[in-house]
Amino acid sequence: MSLIVVGTMAFDAIETPFGKTDQIVGGSATYAAYAASNFIQPINQVSIIGYDFPKEEIHQLISRGVVMDGVEMKKDKKSFFWSGRYHADMNTRDTLVTDLNVLADFHPQLPDSYQDSQFIMLGNLQPTVQMSVIKQLKNRPKLIVMDTMNFWMESAMPDLENVLRQVDVLLVNDAEARQLSGQYSLVKAARTILTMGPKFLIVKKGEHGALLFHHDKVFFAPALPLEDVFDPTGAGDSFAGGFIGHLAKTKDISFENMKTAIIVGSVMASFCVEKFGPSRLKEITKADIDKRLHQFRELVNFDIELS
Amino acid sequence: MSLIVVGTMAFDAIETPFGKTDQIVGGSATYAAYAASNFIQPINQVSIIGYDFPKEEIHQLISRGVVMDGVEMKKDKKSFFWSGRYHADMNTRDTLVTDLNVLADFHPQLPDSYQDSQFIMLGNLQPTVQMSVIKQLKNRPKLIVMDTMNFWMESAMPDLENVLRQVDVLLVNDAEARQLSGQYSLVKAARTILTMGPKFLIVKKGEHGALLFHHDKVFFAPALPLEDVFDPTGAGDSFAGGFIGHLAKTKDISFENMKTAIIVGSVMASFCVEKFGPSRLKEITKADIDKRLHQFRELVNFDIELS
Numbered sequence A, B: 001m002s003l004i005v006v007g008t009m010a011f012d013a014i015e016t017p018f019g020k021t022d023q024i025v026g027g028s029a030t031y032a033a034y035a036a037s038n039f040i041q042p043i044n045q046v047s048i049i050g051y052d053f054p055k056e057e058i059h060q061l062i063s064r065g066v067v068m069d070g071v072e073m074k075k076d077k078k079s080f081f082w083s084g085r086y087h088a089d090m091n092t093r094d095t096l097v098t099d100l101n102v103l104a105d106f107h108p109q110l111p112d113s114y115q116d117s118q119f120i121m122l123g124n125l126q127p128t129v130q131m132s133v134i135k136q137l138k139n140r141p142k143l144i145v146m147d148t149m150n151f152w153m154e155s156a157m158p159d160l161e162n163v164l165r166q167v168d169v170l171l172v173n174d175a176e177a178r179q180l181s182g183q184y185s186l187v188k189a190a191r192t193i194l195t196m197g198p199k200f201l202i203v204k205k206g207e208h209g210a211l212l213f214h215h216d217k218v219f220f221a222p223a224l225p226l227e228d229v230f231d232p233t234g235a236g237d238s239f240a241g242g243f244i245g246h247l248a249k250t251k252d253i254s255f256e257n258m259k260t261a262i263i264v265g266s267v268m269a270s271f272c273v274e275k276f277g278p279s280r281l282k283e284i285t286k287a288d289i290d291k292r293l294h295q296f297r298e299l300v301n302f303d304i305e306l307s
Helices: A028-036 A055-063 A101-105 A127-136 A150-155 A157-164 A174-181 A186-193 A235-250 A255-272 A279-283 A286-300 B028-036 B055-063 B101-105 B127-136 B150-155 B157-164 B174-181 B186-193 B235-250 B255-272 B279-283 B286-300
Strands: A003-006 A010-016 A024-026 A043-050 A066-074 A081-086 A093-099 A119-122 A143-147 A169-173 A200-204 A210-214 A217-221 B003-006 B010-016 B024-026 B043-050 B066-074 B081-086 B093-099 B119-122 B143-147 B169-173 B200-204 B210-214 B217-221
Touching: A003 A028, A003 A127, A003 A235, A010 A093, A024 A028, A028 A043, A028 A055, A028 A235, A028 A255, A028 A279, A043 A101, A055 A066, A066 A101, A119 A127, A119 A235, A127 A157, A143 A235, A150 A157, A150 A174, A169 A174, A169 A235, A174 A186, A174 A200, A186 A200, A186 A210, A200 A235, A200 A255, A210 A255, A217 A255, A217 B286, A235 A255, A255 A279, A255 A286, A286 B217, B003 B028, B003 B127, B003 B235, B010 B093, B024 B028, B028 B043, B028 B055, B028 B235, B028 B255, B028 B279, B043 B101, B055 B066, B066 B101, B119 B127, B119 B235, B127 B157, B143 B235, B150 B157, B150 B174, B169 B174, B169 B235, B174 B186, B174 B200, B186 B200, B186 B210, B200 B235, B200 B255, B210 B255, B217 B255, B235 B255, B255 B279, B255 B286
Parallel strands: A003 A043, A003 A119, A010 A081, A043 A066, A119 A143, A143 A169, A169 A200, B003 B043, B003 B119, B010 B081, B043 B066, B119 B143, B143 B169, B169 B200
Antiparallel strands: A010 A024, A081 A093, A200 A210, A210 A217, B010 B024, B081 B093, B200 B210, B210 B217
């Protein structure tokens, strides 16, 4: 039951109230692959990188079961670069620089060896790029999960609507759910979005947790209260990687198992934010993950006697 | 195991995106008493009202087991009046009018018949007023719960610190926890506040739920995702009433039972916001409450297998 992860492998430069980095490795597919590799291997990666993407990072990804056949390397261009500055509350940020570089030429070609993958994670990308990956699949996979952002709602809504009709699970944040649906209430927003294609909607609320909607059912996963959120970059992608990694491992796409997958995603996000870049995701062990899963259970478990 | 509720019984005029009320009954002790009366009776009320407070409301409260011996009625003054306008997100509001009226003369006298009460809810009031109630208690009750607000942190911090040293549970919102502790991280804020007197801290986050801190333990209760939040006024007081009502009913002040109490409080808050004023709290039955407790359990329950 292998997994395809589509997204960026890139560089970020980040400023938070806790510090500032020079260019470090980032990208949605990098975070998602590191997170998912704790649960499922191989991971069939689809991305594009420039000549400057570190060989060492590639080796680390390969050593964690990430297959690079679908990662194009452009010898004459730089990797995608994003730079941002987080506000004091860490929930909002300003983009300082976006250099598309190789991303302007991203026309992913799915290797034949990827065709039997049953789980697809489409990271946030131009909707036509996401659609082109779906169209290359010879058989409909078991589950297509998709991330997107407000930028595409403003600049490419018809394309976005086309992709939405093809996916099973949509991942957006609360502001994006409101923008996509035109509804302020997240319950009403979910009802609208679930008519647009996805059968499941996950609304990410950062430090306030995440909601899963499916038909008239709803599940809430908290974020772990942390002493310090060091760098939120990649938290959503780590969440996505943990979520789909757990589903691919267990091969169970029921609502009940998606609840667990969301907790697993929240666990991976909680690790991600503890250090700059994906570095914390590379350190953690299965024991660390299990310990934190226990913490999440303790965080929300309660007894109630109903007569 | 009767309960003392101290706070305002007042009038509010409210504007929300959904509508506008003329003067309707409100006040922290009104909401808390209605909420708590579902779990424990009698409720020994301590408040002050003017000649204009409706007799019908008093009769309704008495019929729900609320004892009025500690409610002073001023024949020559009006009841406390607050008017506010909620912003579109319903999480923030502007105060339009605050007429203290009788509240300027509030020097509560605890009737002798209240002395055996083991649970005390101190609604948000001037800290010296809260303290005067504590000082009138001949024996230390089993549990003192206290609500406060940023206004007292800015205008009466030494008095507030004095009361904090006497209470078991402090209820504040996230901004107030940050202001009181000088810490942005709620985990760090809790650690600081738990050195100031309270053994338990509840941080209310409105639509984002509530956190309970005790020593190094933390519990998170979500808010129920609602289609419409009609009027948030009184939600925090209904939460407080449900919380202490459950504790007084079960006579168990362990951390484990406080988790359940917080869910009960969240249930009462979720009803409160469905209509203007306390009207929804007067309609609901035990079956309604039990059904919603089930919804909360469904909302957060997940299965996880750890090896």
